[in-house]
Amino acid sequence: MSSRVLPQFDLLEPRNVADVIALLSQHENQVSVLAGGTDLLVWAYIEKNKTPYVLSLSAIEGLDHLDYVAGEGLRIGAKVKVAQLLKHPDVAKHYPALYQAAENFATPQIRNMATVMGNVLRASPAGDCSCAILALGAKVVLQGPAGQRLVDIDDFWVSYGVTERQPDELAVELRIDDTSSSTCSAFQRLTRVHEDLSKLNVAVRLEMDQDTCKQARIAMGCVGPTPLRLKKTERLLTGAKISAELLQQVAAAAREEVTPIDDQRSTAEYRRQVSGVILKRVIEQAVAKS
Amino acid sequence: MNAKTYVGQSVPKLDAREKATGQAIYAADLNLPGMLYGKIVRCRDFAHAKVLKLDLSEAAQVPGVVKVLGPKDVTQKRYNSGVLDLMVSEGLGEVLGDIEDQHIFTDYVRHQGDAICGIIAESEEIAEIAAQKVKVFYEALPVYLTAEDSSRPDAIQFDERKPGNRAFQLPEQMFPGNAYGWGDVDAEMAKADMVFEETFTLPKVKQCQMETHSYVAMYDQTGRLNCWTSTQMPKCVQPKLARLFDLPISRVNLVSTTIGGGFGVRLGMICEPETCAMAMAVPGRPVKVQLTREEDWLASESRHPGKYWIKLGVKMDGTPVALDARFMASTGAYFTHASGVPFTTGSWLTGMYKYGAVRYKGEAYFTNQAPSGAFRGYGNPQTNFALEQIVDRACNALNIDPVEWRKKWHKGTGDDGWCIGVPFSSCALDECLDRGAKAIGWNEKRAKYANQTGVKRRGVGVSVMNHTSGAMPMLLEHTTCTVKMNEDGSVVLMISCSDMGQGSHTVLKQIAADALGMPMDEIHILNNMDASGFDIGSHASRTTYVGGGAVIKACEDVKRQLIERASIRLGVDKEDLEFKERQVVARSDASKKLSVKEICHSGVYNFTNPANGETNGVPGQIQGYASHFPSHNSPPFGACFAEVEVDTETGEVKVLELVIAHDIGRAINPMAVEGQLEGGAHQALGMILTEETCYNDAGLCRNNSFTDYKMLGPVDMPRITTILVEQPDPIAPMGIKSVGEAGPVNPVGATANAISHALGIMFTEAPITPERVLKALNQ
């Protein structure tokens, strides 16, 4: 049950990344990194993840860059807010899936606080930006005492709430794979009311040659312990011509591939059934806009 | 008459600016010198258990803890947090079987969140830390979550006075056969050409008022118990506390703080008993108790969930020959409103249509859920869900237009109202139906959506309702008003009626301003429970109807006195005097006049001339007073139309539009009436689409917060068109009828009927979630 009183903790406010790493190493496993706090400061989360230290990123200079470089891709600093994605023309242009995820994400107030990185680090199967990023393909840049390392987004989430990040590492940047003129992508989600966590979310990235799909990445959330790639279903799309019939097969395959559960937001049975429906719609949306 | 009149104008709410800018002072904002903080320690892990041992020793030793109170450290008196006992005669109370079954702190846990003990500390933090050190050893008992479960013969008995865990059924003495209605239902049902029968399941819906419950209490040096609370019935809570703590009413100072929404949850006491008990333990020091939202959910009441069985018999021409119904409500852990809601649920049912015969049975059973109680509509949304859907099913089978059927068979002026024996004084439902149907495009859309095959299908539905304005004649219906005339002619309006945010104080001021022919900003409303007289609280959609009646009477009393005095001073017959622009003027000679201000001023500043012993004017400050018992309840009617779009692949329901036509009699403040209808629609759509408090098998609440109890947000709301149908009621003051409680009623049935129009499937269980829709479509 909730409380009106915050637990006791020491607030650390380092001014640069080097200090962050030093503090993380010093108090290994005892520090929660605070970005926007929209997950961290929710009571249910506090209760489960109490640590003696909270390290706020707010005093750090930098980490707020959001840059698109053709041929390289999109770089999202750890402090970039979800709302910023909506203001950047290159996000809308090159990464419709990410843009749509941000557009559907929570409320303006939450979007102004929540970071994109926080969404990925929360490692929730319901994360909307996470879902889009998984479909788009990305690398998470982790910085630790030994320097930086890049982890592929496909390998980043280990299990519910657990990532590849080591306790002495700070996630500093997301690098979203580049797209080309033949790339199309889209995102959709289902919620109980507009302002809610997803009960199901789906994103796709397709490399198209006319009507033919050369390559596909499908990400789906709330159908497993972490956001999932539906690799079997992707194979049906690879090299195939997009048709109503194919989409029926794709939908059926998705229903087979997902492993949803019952929870407060929906039922396993429902999620399984609509997973195919939404996937079909997302593909149609992606292709229509390309 | 005065050039400016207020009645009929959309005057902005008096408290709007204060609330929108965060200036309004709620109980939680109070900080008194020397204030202590109380924490109610609740049972978190069981819904039904005996406390075997309570160890407070460690908690008591936490530095900063002032006192810890177990069940034995407070009054042993039991109470009923509801207030029905104050509103019915003793005899009727006995017949209804209301009982006092709550303890301030208990050793028998009947629901998760039951209060075990209290901690008083120097800070809220310390109180919470100490609360965590309270050790309670429980013996778990079997958990009953529905009336069906707890009424089983082998179930543990919650209260020896209520065998079979049946808290209430309509009492035989008043309702032969334990049923409400008329005619021989069995005989009439046998004559029906077609019979429609269904059992509907109603969810446990929470009021979700914005302000979580907060209180401050202090037992002061003069022996008065002071309690700051945002209850919606201060004049009932005051005597309740007096009785609980054995004090005369004059020694209970109940301070009514800004109410951050009520919707019925503050109908009676909530945590006033615990807070006051803590304050009594530390005389001279104020104690503040603030609940979290999660706690609020567990500790305060909700709408009654339950099973609503209904059977309608009709002739081929649509004649409703008989209706048989039974509402088996789950009243939760304590009695509270166990008698009130199951009765009124039936009265809205019997009040609606001209059945040949009708038999309604209402029962309430104890369960291990948080208590059920009052929630805006008081049984009416439940009836709307069941009755309006079964009517539509009959209409569909008989191929009769649902609007036409309702126009033909609804009750109207002169028919028995919701309370059999008290006829409807007026009815504008036909106009509501006609104008509503036109606004939504009923005929065109009914036809257009008849045979759809696509993924997204639309439907339109209608629902009607009747309600009441005030609690008369079932309950005591009484309120008082004092109009104090200041020496400058400005006014203090003393009332005990609460403003929960519905705008009742604004409206009462509008009424007073017109009655006295003066500007609103020269009237002050004083809501002081020591100074003002009796009232039964802000509920039963009564405040404008009954409170307004009292205001008018008290203003008449002022005017009578003003005229009497003017008559003496002007030497003019009373009959010849009239009010004109804050003056009393002789009709026969307009030069003979006195201003209201002059009469009031000379009444206060009344000097005697030492030379001749004469005074300037008539002495005495003028106060008007009314102790008002309305003679009727002028019930309003209403029609709602909904248009929905259902996604047959995902089961999602989108409400596209609501048209709500309400029989308001006369709108004192049209904007406020619209606000009530729109806000009510928000609650109705929540109940029908998304809202339900859920429990796991152990009786622990799974969604006592907004994370997983979803109310619709702004983006989710449809376009709403409100139509105020103004046909003044012949009995009501100014022709007015109520709107507040009506709000959340008929969008329930209209939306459900629109969904079945779209899909051809009737949903018997609310909320109608995408999961349920898809499941039904698959079958």
Ligand SMILES: Cc1cc2nc3c(=O)[nH]c(=O)nc-3n(C[C@H](O)[C@H](O)[C@H](O)COP(=O)(O)OP(=O)(O)OC[C@H]3O[C@@H](n4cnc5c(N)ncnc54)[C@H](O)[C@@H]3O)c2cc1C
């Ligand atoms: C009302 C409400 C509505 C919401 N709606 C949505 C929604 O629609 N869709 C959705 O996906 N989510 C939603 N959320 C969840 C939340 O807003 C997102 O997950 C958000 O992106 C988290 O970002 P943050 O900056 O607030 O993270 P924080 O709460 O600060 O942190 C989240 C987690 O990530 C860790 N972390 C953050 N940054 C770093 C870093 N740089 N390095 C290492 N670890 C880090 C933190 O330690 C913590 O464990 C909602 C939350 C609320 C309260």
